[in-house]
Structure formats: structure tokens, C-alpha cells
Amino acid sequence: MSYSSDKRLIKFTIIIALIFLLLIGRLYYLQIYKGDIFKELSEGNRTSLRSISAPRGKIYDRNKKVLVSNKLAYTLSIIPNEVDDVDLLLDKLTELIELDYQSIKDKISKSNPQKILRLKRNISREELILLEEYKSELPGIILEKVPMREYVYQQLASHLLGYVGEISAIKLDKLKGQGYDVGDVIGKTGLELYYEDYLQGKEGKELVEVNNVGEKVRTLGIEEPIAGYDLVLNLDYDLQSSVEKILKDHLDLLSQKAKSDEDISEPPRGGAVIVMNPDDSSILAMASLPEYDPNVFVGGISQKEWNQLNTDPKKPMFNRAIRTSAPSGSIFKLVTATAGMEELGIKADTEFYDPGYYETGGVRFNNWATAGQGKLSFLEGIAWSNNTVFYKIGHQLYNKDKTILQWYAHQFGLGDKTNIDLKNESKGLVPDPEWRRNYFKDRVDKIWYPGYTINLSIGQGNLRTSPIQLVNLVSAIANGGQLYQPLLVDKIVDKDGRVIKDLKPKLLNELPVSNNTLKIVKEGMKGVTTYGTARRAFEDLPIDVAGKTGTAQTGKGRPNHGWFAGFVPFEKPELAIVVFIEYGSSSANTLPIAKEIIQDYFDLELTDKDKDS
Template sequence: MVKRILVLKVVFLLALIIVVARAAQLQLVMGDYYYQLSEGNRISLRPINAPRGKIYDKNGKILVSNKLAYDLYLLPNEVPPDISVKEILHRLSKYTNLPISQLEKNYQEHEGDSSPSPIILKRNITPETMVIIQENAESLPGIFIKESAIRYYVYGDLAPHVVGYVGEISTEELRNLTSQGYDYRGGDIVGKAGLERQYEIYLKGTDGIEQIEVNSLREKVRTLGIKPPRPGNNLILNLDYELQKETERLLEEHFYKLREEFLDDPEMYSPTGAAAIVMDPDTGEILAMASIPDYNLNEFAEGLSLKEYKELLNDPLKPLLNRTIMAAVPPGSIFKLVTGTAAIEELGIRADTKFVDENGMFFVPNWSRPYKNWHPGGEGELSFTRAIARSNNVVFYELGYRLYKKYRGKKLKWYAHQYGLGSPTGIDLPGEKEGLVPDEKWKRKVFNEGWYPGDSVNLSIGQGGLLTTPLQLAVMVSSIANGGIIYEPHLVDKVISPDGEVVLDVKPRIKKRLPFRRQTLNILEKGMVEVTSTSYGTARSVFADFPIKVAGKTGTAQTGTSRPNHGWFAGYAPVEDPEITVLVFLENGNSSSYTLPIVAGILRTYFGIEEPVEEEQNNEGSSSSLDENVQEVEDKTGDKKDKEQEIEKEREIQDDDKKLLEYLEEVFSKE
């Protein structure tokens, strides 16, 4: 009996010890947690993500908006102390197949935060993932799902290089933005490219907080209070949706058609990219801006895999490159407008000044190597404006040499800089290239050589190391159209608050006024009109019978030993009172002639001109890689074999220029 009582006492004593120990654990060891948990069972703070501002075209058409999504969060202060966050994340990964490495990475980035704010683990989870998490909620303490706004690009592949895309903020971006006094934290979504990046501080809204009462299962009982989010500001663009859409259609149609046609032609090369710009020459407003190949913005918004992103980065056609502002390449004969300006201002050249092209070659005195024209055999006597219309190299070689004799290499460079070449235009987009106007200082640094007469001769026709972006040339031609004003190009017209107030009103900004006589610009315009409207103009095949008077300049630029020429056209219309400037660039497009149908289509769209019932055959089918319409050569000789020989001759690049272009290509590809 005594023994049984003793056993009973021992059992009671052990039970008492266990109860006391458990009470001590609950009150002393885990007291703070259960106090916080009891409070948490009553009150929990949940984030409310603010939607980014919308983006509209000039006519109020929504281009970019937001749509409902669901994000996955972790509340660290709701995780019991007897289980680690790591274990919770492993369970979550096991249930949902979400990569544990990414979950842990997102958590570790905020592990040391003093604030109890929720940590974003995964954005835009699938409905299937939501169901799985809800079914396993009891074993996933601290895990919850919240509605959010995800970026939605209404026309996913419209103007992607202009609009840009968003992504999770990087460490460097977080450091930079917070150092400037902006309220950002890890996990935030920010603009990564285009206008999304350029206007980030305007587009980002202010997040809100919802204070809710929850039960012991962390289920919402009721809302106690809300600090509502404030949406970001809206952008109103100068971009015209209809014009942008048609510009892209024309560019893509002709680009891919040429690529397909040239695949079976051993003498031709497939173009590698294209760009088009439409702007108002009197304000600098960008009405359309396209670069192809391109990509779909919604793929970024919904989350690209690393593999998909690498495929875009490694695509040889570089779809992520905005060629309108990032392609710094030789402009070819469009630069003859700069040479012409210098010749009129400094050498007294007039519209009717006569030149003679005897044999299609120009010789620098005491040099044995000729500089060739695109037209072999010589074109005889030409006026200055006809030389522009014919894009006669010999005339501009002579002008470049005369400028060299009088001013060495300084004056031509100065005139290029007056037009804005060699420096960014200032457009409201990130990543703009400044290009390059070569001079003696640059040449000594790169080649350890001085500036020779041949350098000025090469530069006079837009070669010899000169690099420009399509936008720079569009701005340059616009300044001729508007009488001598360099405007800063801009895509955004206004920034509007959610309440409808104007936060930012972007007015036309004059960067400079050209220090040239109006007569100089008039002479250039006369030559540009002859390009499109005369029987000898290089763009006559498309514009000779065009219902609106167009001024323009074609250009075909040598690119290097192994790649075909770039094709260019830049012009404006109507000549009497210019409304738009149009520039089209075909990267490695063989000839400027292939740009002409694209330009004509853009002009028809803008001015509402119907397509002719039976359009005359244009130069699109030509195999020329010259700056001029080789069809005229074939008409004169009547010999296709001679034509092919002429083309082959013009593909030969002078040795010095080959080395220079190869070096520049290597330098800029590394950049």
C-alpha cells in the first residue's frame, strides 16, 4: 500500500513538474511571442499595393494600364518560435513547387529589417498555387496572399522600346532612389526601360495599409481601418496610336519581306534591323517611334524566366535594342547636308554653282588613290542642288577637300556639332547614344595619326568614323524644315495626377538656333526637293507623282568589310508648311531605295492619302546597295552585266576606312 502511494506521489510530482515547466516555457520563454500572437490574432497589418499610373496616347487611348493579380507574402512576426522561417519556406516550396532558392533569396534580402512589414515572396501567383496554399494554411503560419495590381500593356507589342517594361527593384536601384529621398523598399516594382524607367518617380504610386482583425487561424474577421493607396500619375504622350501602329506595320512588313527575299540571293544580305521616327519639326514632339525586331511587354509584366530573358539578350537581331536612339552608325550621304551647309556658308557656294564630274573619281593632290562616285564614268556638269539630288560623291569630295585646305578638319566638325551631331538629343528616354564626330584629337588618340586631307574627304560624304543615331538625323532634318531651330525631342506631353491636375506640362524646348543664313537652308531645301521630284532625283521613283510635295535625302552608308550597307531616308512634308519629319533606317539594308516605300506609306497614313490603284514599280525590288537609284544606270547602259559590275565596284571599301570601321564596331559592341 505504501509502495502504491509512493508511486502515485511520484506520478503527481512528475505531472506537476511538467505543468510548471510548460507554464514556465509559455510565460517566460515564449511569453513575448504569445503576447504578440494574441495581438496578431486580433490585429494584422496587410499591404495594399498602389497601381502605377496609366499611359495614354495623344488622343486619350489607353496604352498601358493595370490588372488584378495575387502576390505571396510572409509576415515574420507571425511565425512561431518553435519553427524556423526556413522550414516554412521549404514546406511552401514542397506544396507549390515554387523554387526554394528564390523564396529564400527574397526572404534573406529583408531578413534584417527592423520593420515588421510583410516580405514579398512571389508576385502574380497562379490560381492553382493560391488553392494549394489555402488548403495547407495551418502548416504555413505567417504566409498569406494579397491582391495587387500588375502592369498590363493593352497592346503588348506596340512601341515596346518607347513604353518600356517594369521589374523588381535591384540593390543598386534601391540605393540610388533612396539616396535621392524617394520612398522605396526591397521587392518594389520599378521601371526598367523606356518611359516606365524615365518617368518612374511620376508613375509610382504610394502603397496603402489595411488594418484587419483576424482569428486564431489568421483568417480575416473584419477590417479595422484602411490607409488607401494612391495611384501613380498618368502620362499623356505625343505618340499617335494609329500612326504608331501603321508605322510599325510598314516597317515590319518590308523588313521581313526583304529578309525572306534576300535569303535566296547570294549577292544580297538580309537586313538585321530597322527603325522609323515621325516627329513634328516645329515642336520636337515625337508622333511615332518604332524599332524592330521588338518584343512583347506583357511577357515582362507577367514574369520572364531566366532562360527566356537570356534568349532575348542573345538573339543576334537584338530585339531589346532601341535602334532609334541606341544605334550609333554611319549616316552616309545624309551628312552631305552638313557638308553642303559648310560649303554655302564658308565657300560661297550657291544653288546654281557648277561642278564637273568627269570620270566618277576624285583625286586628292599628290595622292594616287581615287575616291569614287557611285556612278562610274562621270555625270558631267552639275549644279550644287543637282549634286544633292544625285548625291554625287565627287562634288562633295571636292567640297570636303576645299574645306580642309581652308580650315583643316575643324570647320566640318563645327558644323556637324551645330546640327547636334556628336551629342545626345535630350529625348525623354534612357540609354541614348551620343554618336561620334571624328576630329584630329580623336584620331591621334585612336590611331596615333594626324588629320589628313583624305579624312575630310571621307567625312564629307558621311563616312570615315562618323557615327550618328536615327534620332539625331531626324532632329537635324527638322531644323532645316523649321528654318533653323534645334528642338529637344520629347515623347511625353503632360503628367496628370489621379485627381486630374497637371503635375508636369512638357513645353517645346529650343536647344539652340542654328547660326546659319536662311538662304543657306533654302538652298538645301531646294536640293532636297529635287531628290524627290525631278527625273534625276534618287527618290523620284516613289515621290515623283506624290500628291504632297516632299523634301528629302537618301543615304547609303558603308559599314565594314563583312556587312552590307545601311539604308537611310530623312525628309519632311509638305514643303510649303512642314508638318512632319520622317526618318527611316534599315540596318544592313543594302540600299536606301528600300526605305522609300516605307516612308511613302507613313506619309499616306498621316495625310490620309489613299494607296494608288496600280502603284508603279518602285526600287524595293532593286538589288542596289548604292546611295542612289541604280535603275537609272541600267536604263543608260541597257546592260545588266555592267550594272552588276558597277554594284560590285561600289561595294569595295577603301583600306583605311575598313580598319577604322572595324575598330569602331569593336569599341561600340564592347560599350
């Protein structure tokens, strides 16, 4: 009996011991072997897949000087799906920092809830400190450094470089399926917009472990972002800087003059200068004033700032170099001269007589020299920009064919886009009988009278042109008759410098005129600067300049627009230049600007007369 009891006791003891061993083993497994894992679970740790912003491609000048780059800046973001109460979080955030509550709510409602959404870019140091301090009360916020656009020289070349900003709902809908999402940054204007497909990189992905308040604990896996391609421009930084300064200085002088001269009804509103290589229409400098700083758009611009820019009467956002649409004034006489030689057999020494006006059908068209210039040759007519000479040619062209002058204008690229690598270029207008029939309602207004061609022959009336069209026109004359597509970008390269795309000059048109015609036009343009209307501005330069002035009437009692277009040196052109001053009163005000640019480029010393001016 005692033996049997002892046996049961031993079995019971063994069972109890085994149970204790199992409990101790399980405890070791849970606390030691799996301790870290269960600690993480107890803290609410989980994984999160986050996108990594790709840096946009850089933009360089022709000598590889960086004009547009990227910098790292703190950004406030969330992943909507990983925030328990978005409304509560936004309420707390708006108490701490400046945020547009409704705008962010709209963004969240349209975004992919599983993707990271940038709420505010480029947050200030003060905002960062506040957010870090209250982070425990803001579960789900993500504070990280992301690449942001940096326009290194602020306003420099702002109109051609453009700016970036968050994608709009309309644009997002257009780009559906191309990898864009709510809150993404894209090019809005300028080269940033035109070359968006190349500049935009490919975002990366990071799988991270986060704790119960959304803070990153560690990286579990990463797919690195791919930077966008870089642009190498034809633009020369030094020339661009000089051109902008020269234009600004002269606009300031003219504005000061307008204050003290009661004959000037208002100061210039702005201006533009383009410097081009006439051999291939590559753009070396392009200035439009007033300008703006693209950096203000990088972190998001306030409605107040946007309204200030948009309602400024001087239109700082308006690229006058490609979007101006104004009469060219006498620069158009280069087209009329070409048509007259080709269609009417006019020669350099063909003689004209100017009594100070031209009269036909009881209508008198006055020359700018109201006393008349008497007898003068056709070549002298170009040099002196004699209206009477060109009135007569225009009327004869009308009698031969009502649209022949317009046809020549189109051959020179007027009335058509140049297809420069920028969006929103003005097409301009070369008015003709068909346009008049379609534009006007009354029968009498639909008729194309001789006077319309006569006015067109000197670049007045309904003619509309832009600086980019006119600099391309004189480039075609300078290079012997080839009209090219103007280009700001020379090539597109990857981060290692390998060429992705080499942009070659594209021929738009071969002017259907003889070499002799172009030779005479060039000689006339040289006459402008040596003994004609612009002689005083250029007579002391050691190199010959070919050019044409233009003063365009604006009507309504406002000052005229001022123009100059030309090329230099005359014998072997290196530069084609156009200067435009909006409400600049006279073409005479454009000449010192053109001259200083030529002096700067060719490193010519300023004369005493230049310094005095």
C-alpha cells in the same frame, strides 16, 4: 447557546452566498461580456500592419487612348516577422508551386522583416487553388489582389514605353531613403524608367486583425494608397500602329528576298522609324523592330526567358531609334552643303564637274556613278547625291580649317545627345583631329589627313549617328533653323486630369546659318524626290516631299545600312521622317516605307505600283 449558534450559521450562509454571487458574476463577465475577446485570444488572434500597393500612373496617347494600365492579380506574400519558421514555410511552398528558393531567401535576408514581402506576383489560377487548399499548413502566407502593370497592346511601342520589374540590390542602394524596399516594383526601361518619380504612387497601410494562421479577420484601420501620376504622350496610337506594321511588312519582304538573292550576304537585322512634328520635335511615332512584349516582365521573368531575349542575334531589347550608332551615309551631305555655302560662298548654281571620281595625293575617291555625271550645278549635286561634288567641298573645307565641317555637324546636333526623354541614348561620334590623337596609339595613325574629312563629307568613315539625331536634323532644316529637344511626353496629370507638369518644347540651338542657305538645302532635298535619287518612289504622290537618302558602308563584307530622312509637305511641313534599316543593303529599300507612312498619314490612295511592290 442555541441563539449564538444560529447567528454563526447565518453569517456563514451569507458568506457562502456572496462567494457564489462573485463566482457567478465573474463567470458572466468572462463568458458573456468578454466572451468574444477571450475567444479571439484562445484562437491566437493578433494585429498586423500591412502595406497596400499603390497603382502606377497610366500612360495615354495624345488622344487619351490607354496604352499602359493596371490590373488586379493575385500575389503570394509574407511578413517575415510573423512567420514562425520561414525555412519550413518555403520548403512547403516550393513543393506546391514553382519558386526560386535561394532567390527568395536572399530577398528575405535583405528585406524589412516587419513589412510585407511579395514572394510571387500574378500567380496562376491553378497555383491559387493549391495554396488555398493547403493554407492551414502554410501559416503566415498572405494571398491578396494587388495592382499589376498591363501593357494593353502587347508589343506596341514597347521600346519607348519600357517595362517594370522588381528593384535590384544595386538600384535599391542608390535609392536609399526614397521609400523603396526589397521586392518593390520600379520602371526598368523606357518611359517607365525615365518618369519613375511621377508614375510611382504612394503605398497605403492597413491595420488588420489576423487569426493564428495569419488570415485576415477584419480591418481595424486603413490609410488608402495614392495612385501615381498619368503620362499623356505626343504619340498617336493609330500612326504608331501603322508605322510598326509598315516597317514589319517591309522587313519581312527584305528577309524573304535575301533568301533567294545570292548577292545579299544576310537579311536585315532590324530597323527603326521616327515620325516627328518638325515645329517642336514632339514625337508622333517611334518604332524599333524587332520588338518584345513588356507583359512578360510584369510577374517576373525566368532566367531562361531572359537569356533568350538577351542572346537573340536580332536584339529585340535594343531600341534602334535612339541607341543605333552608325554612319549616316549621304544624309550627312546636308551638313556639308550648309558648311560649303556658309564658308566657301557656294551658291545654288555653282558649277561642278564630275568625271566619276575625285583624286588627291594619289588617292582616288569614287562617285557612286562611276562613269561620272559631267557638268552639274550644286543644287543638282544635292538632288543626285553626287559624291564628287561633296568630296571637293570637303577638301576645300579641310584646307580652310581642319575642324570647320565638324563644327557645323555639332550645330546640327550630331555627336551630342538630343536629350529625348528616354535613358541610354547614343551620343554618336563626329570624328575630328583631337579624337584621332586620343583614340590611336601609333603616331602615324594620330594624324588627321585630308582623306578623313573627304570621307566625312559624304557621311562615311568613323562618323556615328542615330535615327533620333537625323530626324531632329531634318526637322531643324524644315522649321527654318531651330533645333529642339525631342519629347515623347506632352504633359503629366493626376487622376482627375489636373496638369502637374506641362512639358514645353526646349530650344537646343538656333542654327547659325542664313535663311538663303536653308532655302537652297530645302530645294536640293525637294530635287531628291522629284528628279534625283528618290524620284521613282515619290513622283506619283500628290504632295511634294523633301528628303535625302543615305547608304552607309559597314565593312567586313556585310550589307550596307539603308537610310532615308525628310519632311512633308515641302511648302508647310507637318511631318519629319527618318527610316533606318540595319544591314538593309541600300537606301532604296527605305523609300517604300517612307512613302507608305506618308500615304497613310495623309490618307492618300495606294497606286498600282505600290500594290505591286
